[in-house]
Amino acid sequence: MKFVFLVAWREYSENAKTKGFWIGLFMFPVIILLSISVSVVLQTKGTPVRHYVLVDQSGKFAAVVESRLEQLKTHSQPGATDSNAPPRSFQAVTLPAGIDTNADLASLARELKPYLRGEKKVTADGREVELYAAILIPRDIEKQIVRPRAGPAGTNAAGGSIEYWSANLADSTLREAVEEAVNKEIRRREYLARGLDGAAIREVEQTHAPFASLNPNKEAGQEAVNGADIIRQWAPSGFVYLLWVAIFTISQMLLNNIIEEKSNRIIEVLLSSVTPGELMMGKLFGIAASGLTMVGVWMASLFGALIWKSGAASEITGQLLLALQTSNLIPMFLFYFLLGYLLYATLILALGSVCNTIKEAQSYMGMITMIMMVPMLTMTFIPKDPNGTLARVLSWIPIYTPFTMMNRVNAHPPLFDLIGTTLLLLASTAAALWMAGKIFRIGILRTGQPPKIIEMLRWIKG
Amino acid sequence: MDISPQADAPPLELRNVTKFYGDFKAVDDVSFTLPAGSICGFLGPNGAGKTTTIRMILEIIQPTSGVITVLGRPSALEVRQRIGYLPEEKGLYKKMKAWSVIAYFATLKGLTRKAARQRAFELLERYGLKDFAAKPTEALSKGMGQKVQMLASIAHDPEFIILDEPFSGLDPVNQQVMEEIIRDMAGRKRTILFSTHVMQHAERLCERILLMTKGKKIFDGTIAEAKRTLPRRVRIETDDDIGPLRALEGVISVGPVETAGGAAGANGSGHWELQIGENADPQAILQMCFAKGIRLRGFNQSDPSLHEVFMHLVGPEAREATFR
Numbered sequence: 089m090k091f092v093f094l095v096a097w098r099e100y101s102e103n104a105k106t107k108g109f110w111i112g113l114f115m116f117p118v119i120i121l122l123s124i125s126v127s128v129v130l131q132t133k134g135t136p137v138r139h140y141v142l143v144d145q146s147g148k149f150a151a152v153v154e155s156r157l158e159q160l161k162t163h164s165q166p167g168a169t170d171s172n173a174p175p176r177s178f179q180a181v182t183l184p185a186g187i188d189t190n191a192d193l194a195s196l197a198r199e200l201k202p203y204l205r206g207e208k209k210v211t212a213d214g215r216e217v218e219l220y221a222a223i224l225i226p227r228d229i230e231k232q233i234v235r236p237r238a239g240p241a242g243t244n245a246a247g248g249s250i251e252y253w254s255a256n257l258a259d260s261t262l263r264e265a266v267e268e269a270v271n272k273e274i275r276r277r278e279y280l281a282r283g284l285d286g287a288a289i290r291e292v293e294q295t296h297a298p299f300a301s302l303n304p305n306k307e308a309g310q311e312a313v314n315g316a317d318i319i320r321q322w323a324p325s326g327f328v329y330l331l332w333v334a335i336f337t338i339s340q341m342l343l344n345n346i347i348e349e350k351s352n353r354i355i356e357v358l359l360s361s362v363t364p365g366e367l368m369m370g371k372l373f374g375i376a377a378s379g380l381t382m383v384g385v386w387m388a389s390l391f392g393a394l395i396w397k398s399g400a401a402s403e404i405t406g407q408l409l410l411a412l413q414t415s416n417l418i419p420m421f422l423f424y425f426l427l428g429y430l431l432y433a434t435l436i437l438a439l440g441s442v443c444n445t446i447k448e449a450q451s452y453m454g455m456i457t458m459i460m461m462v463p464m465l466t467m468t469f470i471p472k473d474p475n476g477t478l479a480r481v482l483s484w485i486p487i488y489t490p491f492t493m494m495n496r497v498n499a500h501p502p503l504f505d506l507i508g509t510t511l512l513l514l515a516s517t518a519a520a521l522w523m524a525g526k527i528f529r530i531g532i533l534r535t536g537q538p539p540k541i542i543e544m545l546r547w548i549k550g
Numbered sequence: 551m552d553i554s555p556q557a558d559a560p561p562l563e564l565r566n567v568t569k570f571y572g573d574f575k576a577v578d579d580v581s582f583t584l585p586a587g588s589i590c591g592f593l594g595p596n597g598a599g600k601t602t603t604i605r606m607i608l609e610i611i612q613p614t615s616g617v618i619t620v621l622g623r624p625s626a627l628e629v630r631q632r633i634g635y636l637p638e639e640k641g642l643y644k645k646m647k648a649w650s651v652i653a654y655f656a657t658l659k660g661l662t663r664k665a666a667r668q669r670a671f672e673l674l675e676r677y678g679l680k681d682f683a684a685k686p687t688e689a690l691s692k693g694m695g696q697k698v699q700m701l702a703s704i705a706h707d708p709e710f711i712i713l714d715e716p717f718s719g720l721d722p723v724n725q726q727v728m729e730e731i732i733r734d735m736a737g738r739k740r741t742i743l744f745s746t747h748v749m750q751h752a753e754r755l756c757e758r759i760l761l762m763t764k765g766k767k768i769f770d771g772t773i774a775e776a777k778r779t780l781p782r783r784v785r786i787e788t789d790d791d792i793g794p795l796r797a798l799e800g801v802i803s804v805g806p807v808e809t810a811g812g813a814a815g816a817n818g819s820g821h822w823e824l825q826i827g828e829n830a831d832p833q834a835i836l837q838m839c840f841a842k843g844i845r846l847r848g849f850n851q852s853d854p855s856l857h858e859v860f861m862h863l864v865g866p867e868a869r870e871a872t873f874r
Contacts, residue, residue, distance in 0.1 A: 094657050102646060352641025357703065360608045360635040361658035363627060533610060 091362045095370025096377065103341060103378040112337050112382050116330075117389030124393055124405055138220035139181045139212050140262065143189055143196060145227040149270050153223070154180065156269035160261070178262050181212045181219070193224045193251055204253055221254035223266055233274060320411040320498050321471055327421045328467050328495045330386065335428050335490075336460065338379040339436045342371065343449055346440030355532050364529040372433055376426065383425055387418055420497045427510075428490030431517045432456075438524035441531035442538045452538075463491030474499030483509045486516035523548045559622030561586050561710040561741040562607060567616030569602050576602045577613070578765035584743060584758075589736050591752030592745035594762035595864055600745045601638055603762070604714050607743075608635055621710055631660035634708035638715045638745075640696050644688035649674060651687055652702040659706035666705065673701040677727060693724040700731060711735060713744035717751055729755060749856040759856070763864045773856065780854040780862050781825040784832050786839070787848035789820045794842045800830025820847070 103109050144150040160177040183189060187199045200222045202208045209216040226232070232248055250270065252263045279286040303317055349355045358367055394409040412418060435456065443449040462482070470479045474496045482492040483501070489509045493501070530547045531539070539547075562584040569577040577599040584590055594600050605611045607618055609626040620626040626633060642651050649670040656666035674683045677697060687695055696719065704711060716732070717725050732742060732755055743760075746752055752759055752773075759776055761769035769776060781802055786792070796804050807821035824835065832851040839846055854862075 091658060094654075098654055102643065105645065348644070352643070353637060353639035354641045354643060356605075356610060356637040356639070357635060357655060357699075358658070359610045360626075360633065360637075361630055361655065533605075 091366045092370045092373065095358075095362060095367055096374035099345065099371055099374025100377045103345075103375065104381075108341065109378060109382070113385050116333075116386045117393070120390055120393050137175050137179050138177065138262070139179050139210060139217050140221040140223060141181055141183055141200070141210070141219065142223045142225075143183065144225040145190065145193075146225055146229045148230070149225055149273055152269045152273040153266050156265050157262075160265060178220075178265075179212060181210045181217070184208070184210055193226055196224055197222070197251065197253060200253065204255055206255070220256065221252065221262055224251040224253070225270070226250070230274075233278075317411075319407050320415055323408065323411050323415075323417055324495045324497050324499075325467050325471055327417055327497075328463060328491050330383070331421065331425055331428060331491060331494055332460065332464060334379060334383050334386075334425055335432050336457075338375055338382070338429065339432050339456075340453075341378065342375045342433050343436050343440045343453065344446065345375070346371065346437060347443060347446050347449055350441070350532065351444055359532070364532060365525055367532075368437055368525060368528050371437065372430065375433060376429055379425070379429055380422075383422065387421070415498050417497060420494060424490035424494045427513050427517060431486060431490075431513065431520055432460075434517065434520040434524045438520075438527040438531070438544075441524075441528040442534065442544065444538070448538050459487060463488055463495075466492070467495060470495040471499070475501055475505075480505060484512065486513050489513045526550075560584055560619075561621055562743065563617075563619040564603075564607070565617045565619075567603070567606060567613045567618060569599075569606060569611070570614045575765055577606070579616070580762070580765075580767045581616075582760055582767060582770045584741060586741055587736075587739045588758050589732065589742045589744070589756050591756035591759040592743055592762070593747075593749070593752060593759055593860060594745075596747075597764075598762040599765040600762055601714055604635075604712055604743075604745065607712065608633070631706060632709050634659075634703045634706065634711040636700055636703040636711075636713045636716055638718075640699050640719075642687040642695055642699055642702075645686050647684050648679065648687055648690065648698045649683040651698060652705050655702040656705035659708070661706050669705050670701075673705060674698075677701065677731065693720050696720060697724065697727060700728065704731070704735065708740065710741045711743070713742065715746060716744055717746060717748055725751070749860055753856040761860070761863055769863055776856065776859045776863075777853045778828070780859055782828065782830070782832075783852070783854065784824045784826060784835055785848070785850040785852065786822050786824070786835075786846055787820055788822070788839075788844050788846050790844045792822055792844060794844070795824060795835060795838055798835060798838055800827045800834065801825070802827055 142150055142153060144153075157178045157180075158176065184203065187196065189196075191199075200219070203210055203219040204222060206218055210219045211217070226248065229250060250266075252266065254262070276286050276290075279289055349358065355367075362370070391409075391412070394405050394412070436453075439452045439456070440449060443452065466478065466482060470482075470492060473479060479492060479496055479501075482488045483496065483505055485492075486509075489512065493506070493509055496505075526548045527544050531544075560583050563582075565581050567577060567580045568575065580599075580603060592600055592604075602611070606613045607620060607626060609618075617624070618626075621629045621632055623629050646654070649667065652670035652673065653661075653663070653666040656669055657663055661669065671680075671683060674680050679694060679697060679701075682690055682694060682698075687698060690698065696716075700713075700716060703713075713732070716728050720728060729751070732744070736742060736755075744755075756773060758772050759769065760767065761776075769779070785807060792804065795801060802825040804822060804824050807823045826832065826835070836849060838844075839849075
């Protein structure tokens with residue numbers, strides 16, 4: 089046992105000196121922090137106030153458009169008072185001086201293009217700003233209204249549609265809001281024109297049955313589904329991904345490590361001092377410690393970042409934090425990490441022991457990677473049906489147990505699944521360890537071509 | 551630590567050890583005993599089974615049959631703290647510092663971390679590697695790396711040391727350092743078994759040799775005994791007729807010695823070799839030369855070199871020996 093510890097300690101301390109380890113350690117916290125910060129920044133500052141001009145030659149829609157756009161705020165902060173009410177997303181500006189409101193749309197557009205392209209600026213509240221969009225409503229727009237059955241009414245090239253000019257094609261919020269407001273107004277007028285009671289229709293349109301999402305797993309009286317519930321259901325997928333990255337990263341570490349010893353022939357000196365079993369266990373534990381350090385730092389930084397950022401700044405971080413605190417995601421993550429690691433690491437050790445170069449090992453590693461892809465592919469399906477056939481079948485395949493069960497953690501899988509799969513996983517890990525031990529003992533001293541599978545089976549039997 | 555060798559427990563004893571790799575018999579019924587405190591050269595052509603034998607001694611692999619006793623124990627792992635091993639193929643952890651590699655292997659052999667560290671620096675200083683102690687081993691030259699590995703294998707001051715080709719790939723200066731290390735250990739009554747292809751090393755260092763070929767032991771004994779397997783010889787240099795010497799009692803054969811200048815004889819350089827019987831007196835040859843008026847330019851009575859013994863014992867098989 090002392091020798092196992094010595095080997096493990098060297099693995100750990102040498103690993104801690106490699107760049108890969110530190111990159112692995114900090115990559116995740118950096119990503120977490122960045123993504124939280126970016127989402128917060130985007131929410132508060134990401135969409136600046138945008139300026140538009142509205143030329144309504146018909147004179148009938150400007151007011152409704154304005155009142156619709158009034159409702160679009162850049163960011164709605166809970167508890168914001170009137171004094172610090174968030175600014176509107178879209179702010180109207182007056183036409184730049186020298187442009188005639190009554191000119192035809194073509195010449196209006198021509199005149200506005202330099203502003204829309206950012207070559208010229210418009211003035212808003214005494215500041216020079218970029219013109220984001222121009223909405224041009226032709227004088228005869230009412231003649232252009234499209235009605236079912238009647239077909240397009242006298243569409244012509246000169247007059248015609250409402251023109252929405254903007255260099256930004258990605259964000260259609262403004263266009264949609266304007267379109268909605270104009271159409272609503274047109275319909276209101278249409279109701280009137282046909283002698284229908286517009287107000288009554290509006291009332292009818294707003295009738296609806298109350299609808300609530302409830303979760304049977306929550307305590308009576310508190311079944312209402314909130315944001316944290318939804319996050320809680322999806323968070324396991326995130327952890328599956330973490331699990332996958334963590335196991336994959338340190339498996340790779342282990343493989344490199346064993347191949348180094350083998351290709352450097354250090355193994356022989358080691359084996360004159362320790363038994364193959366001690367060496368293998370030492371490696372497993374040493375690298376497990378590296379892996380645990382890594383995921384420990386990940387979890388700590390995830391928590392830290394969530395607590396730090398979970399104030400008023402971001403609603404999601406708060407809900408995520410709540411979801412983590414009120415479920416056993418993290419203990420389960422550590423549990424499945426350890427078991428999953430042991431199983432995969434054992435396979436990798438056996439594999440590494442029969443290969444002499446990383447190149448030889450890569451082809452086998454490709455196979456393992458393909459096998460490992462399955463949890464990634466099913467990661468997003470399982471939460472939708474966490475106790476369904478796919479989920480249950482995958483749970484009972486030991487190499488997929490950690491990932492699948494992790495994915496199901498918050499869906500209250502049957503106790504039978506929970507305990508049964510864990511026992512099966514433990515048993516397979518023990519069996520894999522035993523087999524790997526046999527392969528390791530012979531493979532580790534072998535040089536030349538990697539053995540065939542049949543040959544390895546013979547070693548296991550022998 | 552009391553390491554005084556016990557008379558009744560030789561450091562190493564092999565009895566009828568055989569190893570098969572599949573159908574290939576790598577080691578064939580080998581038995582020998584290594585006396586305590588000796589330096590023993592383990593010689594043999596490539597593929598003779600030396601490394602396999604060494605690995606079995608260290609219990610890295612198991613013999614197919616036979617018994618190996620190391621330091622009085624049936625298992626080398628039981629006494630691993632008292633054994634040192636330098637394998638044939640040398641390698642170190644590339645990123646580790648020289649001192650920490652030595653210290654790591656020493657801790658695996660039972661030293662405390664502190665003692666191991668101290669010992670590592672001590673050894674590096676003694677053998678001229680002090681300045682490289684804190685360098686990662688990948689920054690060392692091949693020779694330096696090999697010395698570091700050698701130091702790593704003896705850092706725990708083992709009483710029985712097995713060195714597999716310790717000199718291969720070393721320049722003459724480093725070969726000398728390696729010899730120095732071996733002599734230092736021998737000076738402290740450690741038992742050393744080392745394999746080599748270079749007969750000069752064996753000849754300079756060993757008291758005993760063990761010779762294997764094709765998996766079989768073909769010689770086991772002191773160097774003097776090994777040399778006695780070849781007839782003694784006298785080399786003379788003369789331009790005169792050496793006919794009378796052929797008739798001398800104790801002279802087994804007379805033949806020309808091939809030199810750079812060509813064979814002796816009519817057009818040769820006049821170098822001759824006389825093989826003489828075990829009890830023959832070389833002085834008699836000298837006296838005969840004076841009596842017959844053979845004018846000598848040189849007279850040299852020398853034992854055969856170990857190289858010649860090796861070639862003689864291994865025979866033509868040395869060339870044909872299969873490579874592993």
